[in-house]
Amino acid sequence: MDIQLKRGLLEICVIAAVREEDKYGYKLIKDISPYIEISESTLYPILKRLEAAGHLTSYTVPHNNRLRRYYRMTNQGRARIEEFLEQWEQVMAAYQFIKGEGLDDKR
């Protein structure tokens, strides 16, 4: 997969993963990796970018005598997902055109 495309998709996946509940880093990897390849070293810069852009916020919680950092989606993050889904419909239309599907219907 194209690196830029994958990077964009991963960012959306990370925001989407915390849509229902706040999650910590390792949980994010476990939840996302069945759908798209992601590692700790890939996730870290993504989390930094998303926090810097205001799409996520983070806080720490004590856990087994140590601190665990949890990530939460912001309203900006929610808007980013909605924007992505709208754009994706256009991408899917282009995909069908490239694949040659649906051309007969339009004629």
Next chain:
Amino acid sequence: MTKGEFLRQLKKSLRQLPKNEIEKSLLYYREMIEDRMEEGLGEEEAVAEFEDVQIIANGILKEFNIQPSKLKYDRFLLSSCVLFPLWLLACFIWSICASSLIFAIFTCLLSLFLCGPMALAAFFGIILSNMHGILLLGVGAICSGLGLILWVPGCKAAKWLAHSIKKLYGQSPLSRQKRTSQGEEKI
């Protein structure tokens, strides 16, 4: 590699960053290792699942616009000007030393083996009825026995020495640098 070793290496590789950013990265990776260990992995297993420390560090440095090309160039300069000649010298010296040791081991073993037949010949040929002849025969038998006992460990030592030469030749600083650079091409 243990958690402490991994975090120390990462800290060292990120030394160009502000202290608070280094601390954040270390906390992130510490948490990841500890979460994996909580799931039942051993400390070294948890660390082994990560990529090379240098690749991880380069990924973080890139986010701060620290030019990987400069890093690559610095590493290349270090590898080609300092480490490579040192490695060549080490290969040369160790090849001579290890080959000499292998030769010495087999010469000693051969000498010990030959002591037996030589002593037997001396016993029969020179002083058949003399006490010195019996002593000579005894010493010869002991030496041959020692030769037999030491044959297996001697061969193992020679094999280890030969393997160490081969291993040293496979650890060129330039090839190691190439492997790290290849890893940087990932996201």
